[in-house]
Amino acid sequence: MKVTLAMKPAAKSFIPIEAESIxxxxxxxxxxxLVWRGNRELRLDEVFSVSVEGDADHLEDVEVVxxxxxxxxxxxxxxxxxGKITVLGGIxxxxxxxxxxxxxxxxxxxxxxxxxxMAGGTILCRGDAADYCASGYRGxxxxxTGGTVEVFGRAGDFxxxxxxxxTVTVHGDAGDMAGRRCTAxxxxxxxxxxxxxxx
Amino acid sequence: MNELLIKxxxxxxxxxxxxxxxMDIAIRDGRIVEEVSGAAEVIDAHGMLTLPGxxxxxxxxxxxxxxxxxxxxxxxxxxxxxxxxxxLHATSGYSVPTTYGNSYRYSxxxxxxxxxxxxxxxxxxxxxxxxxxxxxxDTMANVLFDGNWGIMEAxxxxxxxxxxxxxAWTLRAVKGFAIKLTNPGGTEAxxxxxxxxxxxxxxxxxxxxxxxxxxxxxxxNELLHLPHSVHLHCNNLGTPGNYTCTLGSLGLIPDLNKKRxxxxxxxxxxxxxxxxxxxxxxxxxxxxxxxxxxxxxxVMDMGQVMFGRTTTMTADGPMEFNLYRLxxxxxxxxxxxxxxxxxxxxxxxxxxxxxxxxxxxxGLELALLTKSPWQCLLTTDNPNGAPFVRYPEIIxxxxxxxxxxxxxxxxxxxxxxxxxxxxxxxxxxWYEIAVMTRAGQAKALGIQEFxxxxxxxxxxxxxxIYPLRIxxxxxxxxxxxxxxxxxxxxxxxxxxxxxxRRGECLVDGSNATFWVSPKVSEAYDMGKDPDFxxxxxxxxxxxxxxxPVQDEYLxxxxxxxxxxxx
Numbered sequence: 001m002k003v004t005l006a007m008k009p010a011a012k013s014f015i016p017i018e019a020e021s022i023x024x025x026x027x028x029x030x031x032x033x034l035v036w037r038g039n040r041e042l043r044l045d046e047v048f049s050v051s052v053e054g055d056a057d058h059l060e061d062v063e064v065v066x067x068x069x070x071x072x073x074x075x076x077x078x079x080x081x082x083g084k085i086t087v088l089g090g091i092x093x094x095x096x097x098x099x100x101x102x103x104x105x106x107x108x109x110x111x112x113x114x115x116x117x118m119a120g121g122t123i124l125c126r127g128d129a130a131d132y133c134a135s136g137y138r139g140x141x142x143x144x145t146g147g148t149v150e151v152f153g154r155a156g157d158f159x160x161x162x163x164x165x166x167t168v169t170v171h172g173d174a175g176d177m178a179g180r181r182c183t184a185x186x187x188x189x190x191x192x193x194x195x196x197x198x199x
Numbered sequence: 200m201n202e203l204l205i206k207x208x209x210x211x212x213x214x215x216x217x218x219x220x221x222m223d224i225a226i227r228d229g230r231i232v233e234e235v236s237g238a239a240e241v242i243d244a245h246g247m248l249t250l251p252g253x254x255x256x257x258x259x260x261x262x263x264x265x266x267x268x269x270x271x272x273x274x275x276x277x278x279x280x281x282x283x284x285x286x287l288h289a290t291s292g293y294s295v296p297t298t299y300g301n302s303y304r305y306s307x308x309x310x311x312x313x314x315x316x317x318x319x320x321x322x323x324x325x326x327x328x329x330x331x332x333x334x335x336x337d338t339m340a341n342v343l344f345d346g347n348w349g350i351m352e353a354x355x356x357x358x359x360x361x362x363x364x365x366x367a368w369t370l371r372a373v374k375g376f377a378i379k380l381t382n383p384g385g386t387e388a389x390x391x392x393x394x395x396x397x398x399x400x401x402x403x404x405x406x407x408x409x410x411x412x413x414x415x416x417x418x419x420n421e422l423l424h425l426p427h428s429v430h431l432h433c434n435n436l437g438t439p440g441n442y443t444c445t446l447g448s449l450g451l452i453p454d455l456n457k458k459r460x461x462x463x464x465x466x467x468x469x470x471x472x473x474x475x476x477x478x479x480x481x482x483x484x485x486x487x488x489x490x491x492x493x494x495x496x497x498v499m500d501m502g503q504v505m506f507g508r509t510t511t512m513t514a515d516g517p518m519e520f521n522l523y524r525l526x527x528x529x530x531x532x533x534x535x536x537x538x539x540x541x542x543x544x545x546x547x548x549x550x551x552x553x554x555x556x557x558x559x560x561x562g563l564e565l566a567l568l569t570k571s572p573w574q575c576l577l578t579t580d581n582p583n584g585a586p587f588v589r590y591p592e593i594i595x596x597x598x599x600x601x602x603x604x605x606x607x608x609x610x611x612x613x614x615x616x617x618x619x620x621x622x623x624x625x626x627x628x629w630y631e632i633a634v635m636t637r638a639g640q641a642k643a644l645g646i647q648e649f650x651x652x653x654x655x656x657x658x659x660x661x662x663x664i665y666p667l668r669i670x671x672x673x674x675x676x677x678x679x680x681x682x683x684x685x686x687x688x689x690x691x692x693x694x695x696x697x698x699x700r701r702g703e704c705l706v707d708g709s710n711a712t713f714w715v716s717p718k719v720s721e722a723y724d725m726g727k728d729p730d731f732x733x734x735x736x737x738x739x740x741x742x743x744x745x746x747p748v749q750d751e752y753l754x755x756x757x758x759x760x761x762x763x764x765x
Contacts, residue, residue, distance in 0.1 A: 139274040139529070 001056035003027050005048040007068025013037060016092060017047060020075040024062035024083025024102060027052075059083045059102075066091070071111065077104050080121065093130075096123050099147065109153070118166065120147040131156035131175065134168045142183075144168070202227050202239030203695055205662065208249035209669060211630055213638035214653035218630050219669060221246060226660040229695040233656050242697075244664050247689055250633050251654050252311030252661030256640035257430075257465045257500050258581040259512055260301045261315050261329035261338070263322045264541045267531055268295035268510045268582075272545050275510065286707040294509040294545070294582040298332040302708075304588055306335040306699040309663025309688040312651050314644060315340040316430070316465065316580070317381060317514045319535040321741070323373035327712065327752035334708035335691075335698050337651075337659075337757070339644075341430050342375030343514050343539040344416065346387030348738070349731060351405040354415045360723065363419035363765055367717040368725035370425075372747035374714040377427035377644075378420055381514035382434050383412040386540040389517040397434050397444040398451070409434050413451055417462060421455045423717040424761045426645030428456065428498075430463045433470045436518045442483035445470040446490055454496035459645050464491075466502025466580035468562040480554055482561045482618040488568035491575070498643045499569075500578040503562030503593050504555065505585030508547045512583065516540035537738055548585070553617075556610035558584075560618040566597055567625045572634040576643065591685035594636070597627045598674035598681055626675050646713065649759065660695040663688050711755035723765040 005022070021033040021044070031052060033044045044050060048068075056062050059082035066076065071090035078097040087095075090108035096115040102122075106114075109127035115134045125133075129151045135158050136143025143162035150169045157175035160168045163182045203226040210222050225235040259265050269276070269292065278293035279300060290300035305313065313333070318326045318340040330338045344350055344366065353361035366378060384402040385395045391403040398410035413431065420429050433448045435441040445467065452462040464470075473483040491497050513519060516532050519542020523530035531543045548555040562584065569575035577594070581587040596603050600623075607614070607621060615621055627635075641652020650659035667684035674681045691699035698706050725731045726743075735743045750756060 137274055137277065139272050141274075141528075 001027070001061055002053045002063045002065060003031065004051045004053075004065045004067065005044070007048055007066070007070055007073070009068070011047040012069055012072075016072040016074050017042075018074050020078040022064060022066070022076045022085070023078065023080045024064055024085065025059055025081060027062050027064060028056065028059065071108070080104070090127065096121075099123070112156070115144065115147070115149045117143055117145070118147045118149070119145045122147060123149045125149070125151045125153070128153035128172070129155045129170075132158045132161065134159065134163065134166075135161035136163075200228060201695055202235040203242065203660070203692070204235050204239040205242045205244050205249065205664070205692075207246055208244040208664065209246050210249045210654065211633040212251060212654045213630060213634045214251075214642065214647055215655050224249070224654055224662060226692070226695045229660050230650070231654055231656055231658045231660050242664075242690060244689075246668050246670075248629065248665040248667045248669050248684070250309070250663050250665070251637045251641075251652050251658070252663050252691070252693065253305075253309045254312040254637045254640035254644070254646075254652050255305070255310055255578065255581070255587065256314050256463070256576055256644050257316045257578045258313055258587060259316050259583070260313060260581070261298060261333060262318055262326035262340075263533075264317065264512045264514070264543060265295055266325065266329070267533070268512050268543050268545075269297075271529060271531055271543060272510060275545070287704055294586045298329050299334075302333040302335045303699075303704045306691050306693070306704055307687055307702050308588070308590060308685065309665065309691050310336060311661035311663070311691070311693050312337045312641070312646070314338075314376065317341055317343050317379050318373070318375060319343050319514065319539050319541070320369050320373045320375070321535050321538055321739075321746075323375065323748050324752060327374060327748055330710055330712050331752070331754055334710055335693055335704065337711045337713065339376035339713040340374075341377050341379035342370060342373055343379050343381060343535075344369070345379070345381045345383045345385070345412070345514065346539050348405075348537040349734060350416075351384075351387070351402065351407050351412070354407045354411050355405055359415050359418050360422065360765055362415050363422040363763070364719060364723035364725050364728075365731070366416075366419055367423055367719050367723070367763065367765070368731075370714070371716045374712065374748045374753065376714055377425060377430055378416055379430045379432070379514075380413065380416060381432040381539065382436065382518065383409040383416075383431075385409070385434055385518075386514060386516045389520070389540065390534060394517040395434055398447050409448075410451055413448060417452060417455065421461070422764045424763055425715055425717065426649075426759055426761070427643070428460050428463050428645075430465060432465050432513070432515060436469045436513075436515055437472075437522070439472050439474040439476050439480040442471050442473055442487060445487060449490060449494070449497055452494070452496055454494075456496070460498040460643060461496040462498075463643055464497060464499040466578065466583065467499040467565055468502040468504065468558060468584065469580075471561050471565065477554060480557060480617070482557055482564060482620075484561045484564035484568055485619060488565055488575070492570045495574075498574050498576065498639070499565070500576040500580070501562045501566050501593075502578060502580040503584050504548050504558040505579065505589040505592065506548045506550045506555065506559065507585065508545065509582045509585055510543065510545045512541070512543040514539045514541045516542045518542065519544055522546075536740060550610050553611040553613050556614040557617050559610070560607075560614060560620040563593075563596055563603065564618065564620050564623065566627070566635070567623045572627065572631040573639045573642065575635065576639050577632075577635040590636070591682045594632055594685050595674070595678040595682040598632065599676070599678040600624060600626055601675060602678040629669050629674075649713065649757070660692060662690070662692040664690040664692075666701075709754050711757045712753045713757045713759060714753075715759045715761060717761045717763045719763050719765040
């Protein structure tokens with residue numbers, strides 16, 4: 001099953017949209033989902049043109065494709081445990097928080113906190129990732145515990161902060177404080193061109 | 200006229216000697232009265248356990264230190280989130296929740312009066328502002344005097360009356376309730392890169408010892424006839440072998456007051472360690488409990504540790520710095536000009552850790568080995584030993600040997616050889632728990648005559664009705680029922696109004712702040728003392744006229760005026 005969510009140009013707003021409901025699992029039961037913009041709850045089809053091709057019985061067969069101006073769309077793929085999300089453009093903050101399985105592929109740039117505290121699964125970011133990529137929460141002792149994050153562009157500051165497991169590979173430069181407070185690290189950094197935190 | 204009648208309540212009211220009598224409680228306009236008219240609203244308590252509203256005589260819930268704990272721990276704010284609902288505000292946080300979080304959770308547990316354990320005088324406004332947003336409890340604040348320059352100079356000069364005069368001026372200026380000494384002299388010494396190891400070490404420059412500070416403050420406290428006694432956090436907190444220092448400090452105290460204790464020693468669990476280092480640390484709860492049992496002039500509170508994460512915060516700056524050197528985690532220390540200091544460190548107490556296991560046992564031992572429950576009150580030094588939401592579990596542990604044994608079996612295996620807890624058979628009864636959680640605390644704070652901690656006519660109508668029939672529950676085996684009941688009242692009544700019911704708060708209340716204004720003669724008014732004014736203007740960063748807290752900082756102003764000997 002392929003679910004395509006094309007952001008409606010009219011839905012673009014200064015206030016970001018919080019879309020923690022956009023995880024493949026939820027689409028097994030249909031597309032009747034809600035997202036928040038500020039303190040207002042909106043139906044998915046108020047924000048996106050929704051189209052569904054085929055159907056699926058298993059989580060692994062679900063692919064969600066996001067297109068349009070999605071750089072202010074937050075928390076996509078939070079607590080995701082399987083399936084695939086493909087973002088054709090950029091993605092907003094907190095994409096793939098607490099993710100434990102499946103794949104997120106971002107073709108554009110990712111805003112801050114990509115894959116925060118993830119426990120499993122794969123995140124591929126073809127563009128740049130902003131600060132706190134694959135990190136823990138502010139003040140927390142334990143960040144990412146498993147899974148893989150691969151960034152093909154640059155990563156911002158605090159990459160893989162307090163990482164306690166999993167693999168983070170950055171092909172471009174990493175910002176300041178990469179791997180700060182990390183526990184369980186075998187190698188960190190292989191030059192400015194590739195920052196690598198591997199456990 | 201607002202009337203309420205609570206019928207068929209099974210009342211335990213230790214300050215009036217009432218032990219589990221079925222009776223009715225009549226309330227009019229926020230006070231308990233003999234009887235009400237037929238038009239009164241009726242609550243049928245169905246024989247449920249009914250106690251005066253809970254009093255916490257040592258907790259850290261409001262002020263700069265608590266707020267810095269919030270700043271430091273964004274991760275703590277991820278727990279305990281509740282949305283805004285009706286008259287209720289949103290809350291979040293676990294060990295250092297928002298003020299509303301504190302207030303609602305205390306209320307659900309039946310607590311109606313709280314004493315903030317340590318308020319730096321210079322930063323009093325912050326405490327009072329947070330009191331305003333702690334709506335469901337009446338509040339009061341201990342004022343820190345452990346490193347007050349003016350007082351230490353007066354002590355060095357042997358002028359106890361001047362000590363009392365400075366206390367009187369400061370209490371009135373900052374709208375404080377009582378004297379708090381936190382590691383007396385230690386935080387001042389720390390500003391010289393030192394600490395005081397016990398009561399005989401002189402404080403640098405001032406050349407007074409903690410023993411002299413404690414003695415003078417106790418005498419000054421009685422000169423001022425303050426409702427509460429000196430509230431002491433002994434020197435040398437959290438160090439193996441510190442129990443000798445604690446005994447030495449308690450031994451300094453004469454019996455000066457007929458109505459209440461002369462010294463309130465707080466979180467004594469942290470001061471009852473034997474051994475010489477962290478490898479051979481052991482419990483010395485027995486000598487301390489025996490010592491206190493023989494001296495009616497001393498009341499202590501437990502400072503119980505419960506396993507899990509929490510935040511330690513105290514005005515004892517050097518202690519927190521030592522803790523930082525132990526943990527190497529995030530840490531804060533702060534200096535308050537001429538007065539005191541503070542430090543904050545988040546910690547996790549683990550049952551697999553031998554030291555933490557011993558600490559857990561010591562708190563319980565103090566409560567079980569002290570003969571009179573009036574002399575050992577139930578606290579965790581919230582949030583230092585554990586957040587106050589763990590109180591019901593502590594009540595369960597004190598009431599059930601079986602529960603203690605079950606918990607003990609999960610601790611570090613070496614604990615049994617270091618602590619006497621497994622040999623203690625005592626199980627506290629309902630009456631003793633009522634003493635330790637409200638009556639004893641109200642008496643120790645000296646607020647029973649202001650209508651707290653009892654249900655006699657004229658008292659504030661603060662009542663907690665717990666969903667529990669004490670004739671049907673055997674606490675030694677059904678301890679889970681006890682824990683559940685004390686976690687959530689059936690009704691919490693504050694100032695004659697039902698404020699919480701079955702875990703839900705119902706109203707947005709308005710707190711009252713108790714503070715003390717000692718009346719002193721012209722000669723002892725420090726506001727007119729040239730030497731005091733000169734020192735103030737020279738060393739403080741604020742002008743003296745800007746220092747006092749204005750009345751606007753108090754919701755309901757309960758000023759206690761005392762006649763003094765000055």
